Amino acid sequence: xxxxxxxxxxxxxxxxxxxxxxxxxxxxxxxxxxxxxxxxxxxxxxxxxxxxxxxxxxxxxxxxxxxxxxxxxxxxxxxxxxxxxxxxxxxxxxxxxxxxxxxxxxxxxxxxxxxxxxxxxxxxxxxxxxxxxxxxxxxxxxxxxxxxxxxxxxxxxxxxxxxxxxxxxxxxxxxxxxxxxxxxxxxxxxxxxxxxxxxxxxxxxxxxxxxxxxxxxxxxxxxxxxx
Amino acid sequence: xxxxxxxxxxxxxxxxxxxxxxxxxxxxxxxxxxxxxxxxxxxxxxxxxxxxxxxxxxxxxxxxxxxxxxxxxxxxxxxxxxxxxxxxxxxxxxxxxxxxxxxxxxxxxxxxxxxxxxxxxxxxxxxxxxxxxxxxxxxxxxxxxxxxxxxxxxxxxxxxxxxxxxxxxxxxxxxxxxxxxxxxxxxxxxxxxxxxxxxxxxxxxxxxxxxxxxxxxxxxxxxxxxx
DNA sequence: GAACACAAGATTGTATACGATTTTGTGCCG
DNA sequence: CGGCACAAAATCGTATACAATCTTGTGTTC
Numbered sequence: 001x002x003x004x005x006x007x008x009x010x011x012x013x014x015x016x017x018x019x020x021x022x023x024x025x026x027x028x029x030x031x032x033x034x035x036x037x038x039x040x041x042x043x044x045x046x047x048x049x050x051x052x053x054x055x056x057x058x059x060x061x062x063x064x065x066x067x068x069x070x071x072x073x074x075x076x077x078x079x080x081x082x083x084x085x086x087x088x089x090x091x092x093x094x095x096x097x098x099x100x101x102x103x104x105x106x107x108x109x110x111x112x113x114x115x116x117x118x119x120x121x122x123x124x125x126x127x128x129x130x131x132x133x134x135x136x137x138x139x140x141x142x143x144x145x146x147x148x149x150x151x152x153x154x155x156x157x158x159x160x161x162x163x164x165x166x167x168x169x170x171x172x173x174x175x176x177x178x179x180x181x182x183x184x185x186x187x188x189x190x191x192x193x194x195x196x197x198x199x200x201x202x203x204x205x206x207x208x209x210x211x212x213x214x215x216x217x218x219x220x221x222x223x224x225x226x227x
Numbered sequence: 228x229x230x231x232x233x234x235x236x237x238x239x240x241x242x243x244x245x246x247x248x249x250x251x252x253x254x255x256x257x258x259x260x261x262x263x264x265x266x267x268x269x270x271x272x273x274x275x276x277x278x279x280x281x282x283x284x285x286x287x288x289x290x291x292x293x294x295x296x297x298x299x300x301x302x303x304x305x306x307x308x309x310x311x312x313x314x315x316x317x318x319x320x321x322x323x324x325x326x327x328x329x330x331x332x333x334x335x336x337x338x339x340x341x342x343x344x345x346x347x348x349x350x351x352x353x354x355x356x357x358x359x360x361x362x363x364x365x366x367x368x369x370x371x372x373x374x375x376x377x378x379x380x381x382x383x384x385x386x387x388x389x390x391x392x393x394x395x396x397x398x399x400x401x402x403x404x405x406x407x408x409x410x411x412x413x414x415x416x417x418x419x420x421x422x423x424x425x426x427x428x429x430x431x432x433x434x435x436x437x438x439x440x441x442x443x444x445x446x447x448x449x450x451x452x453x454x
Numbered sequence: 455g456a457a458c459a460c461a462a463g464a465t466t467g468t469a470t471a472c473g474a475t476t477t478t479g480t481g482c483c484g
Numbered sequence: 485c486g487g488c489a490c491a492a493a494a495t496c497g498t499a500t501a502c503a504a505t506c507t508t509g510t511g512t513t514c
Contacts, residue, residue, distance in 0.1 A: 009498090046498055147309055294476070
């Protein structure tokens with residue numbers, strides 16, 4: 001049933017939780033009780049704690065001493081900073097990717113985009129968002145930069161949380177064209193264009209968020225009273 | 228004996244070990260037995276494991292299943308990638324810092340440089356290296372970019388490991404002039420110059436490493452047989 | 455009726471115990 | 485004498501138990 005040589009169970013659980021957060025099945029602020037999580041996955045609190053600590057290190061969950069673990073609620077400042085970090089890392093990485101990309105890579109990227117469209121068509125917005133993030137990570141992998149890819153992985157996951165908190169419903173699928181145009185630039189080995197497209201794509205993403213006001217960190221209390 | 232309201236003990240232990248690695252008191256490849264570390268710090272393996280997992284996440288130690296924790300030995304590839312990541316993050320961050328820096332920040336940076344020189348004069352090369360890294364992190368803090376500062380913190384720590392493995396003894400203190408020149412650019416609020424200086428400083432650092440040959444990852448075996 | 459004090463409940467922090475896996479030492483066999 | 489097999493030791497992986505801390509409910513007092 002399991003894959004042949006799986007990582008430690010805590011890694012597996014951390015990934016499961018991270019995926020749920022990424023796909024917005026676990027909204028920001030959700031409590032992750034150690035007992036509860038342990039019961040769900042059939043393991044003891046020891047391994048759950050390891051998983052939660054890893055997620056806390058990635059800033060996906062917040063650990064409050066003697067209070068428990070909660071899905072993180074990125075602050076306005078953090079939201080800005082995450083996209084500023086991405087703006088430093090991703091455009092130049094896209095340029096490198098364009099210079100190194102192979103036919104196999106292009107095919108893989110195309111499958112990614114197709115899967116994203118399918119998920120969107122099936123109404124699985126969360127999954128589409130997850131795949132959209134994977135697209136960015138894949139570019140870093142194509143650029144053959146594991147270290148940067150890891151940072152981007154982390155930033156993409158945090159971006160997903162930021163979107164969960166600050167997304168202002170409006171034109172939703174500017175994504176489609178952006179990713180498609182980016183892929184064409186990559187296919188043409190046009191590094192300069194790829195860099196420029198990635199840069200503006202990230203700016204578009206940022207500007208589609210509602211980063212005004214909301215003075216304090218949106219506590220779950222605020223969410224509850226908002227309705 | 229303890230500080231008033233310390234973090235969890237595992238955080239404190241992780242920092243202690245990270246500092247030891249940073250200052251080259253713990254060479255790459257060192258084994259970090261859970262029992263041994265626990266005895267040294269007077270805690271159980273539970274908290275030691277948490278500390279080691281955090282360090283593993285930062286890539287300072289490598290966790291091998293059923294084998295134990297070892298101080299990481301960065302590969303050639305990782306060495307290159309770390310400095311490429313720094314090259315993407317730090318120059319632009321230095322520019323931002325130059326635009327925002329205050330008198331208080333400048334005084335703090337000056338104290339950093341002074342402490343670095345003192346350590347060097349006192350023959351504490353490891354401590355000087357640590358302070359030199361702090362200088363880079365401080366610049367990110369001045370740029371008011373916590374998220375990027377965190378990444379740089381991680382990259383600086385890994386750089387310290389890389390230096391431990393790949394440093395070729397030669398002119399050692401190009402650092403002094405580089406950091407001083409950088410500080411002058413910051414003081415003059417000359418963002419473009421600061422960016423350029425940081426860029427070439429990182430290139431200098433990289434070129435002072437011996438990244439040739441050593442085909443495989445340098446196992447501790449090789450070290451042992453080298454003498 | 456409101457505010458405070460205290461106690462019961464729940465949840466996390468840490469230690470210890472046991473099982474699984476790897477390493478290493480020893481002895482037999484070719 | 486070299487190589488393999490097996491057993492003992494060491495070390496990590498996980499579960500469980502207890503202590504510390506926080507939350508929350510209740511009763512008393514003003």
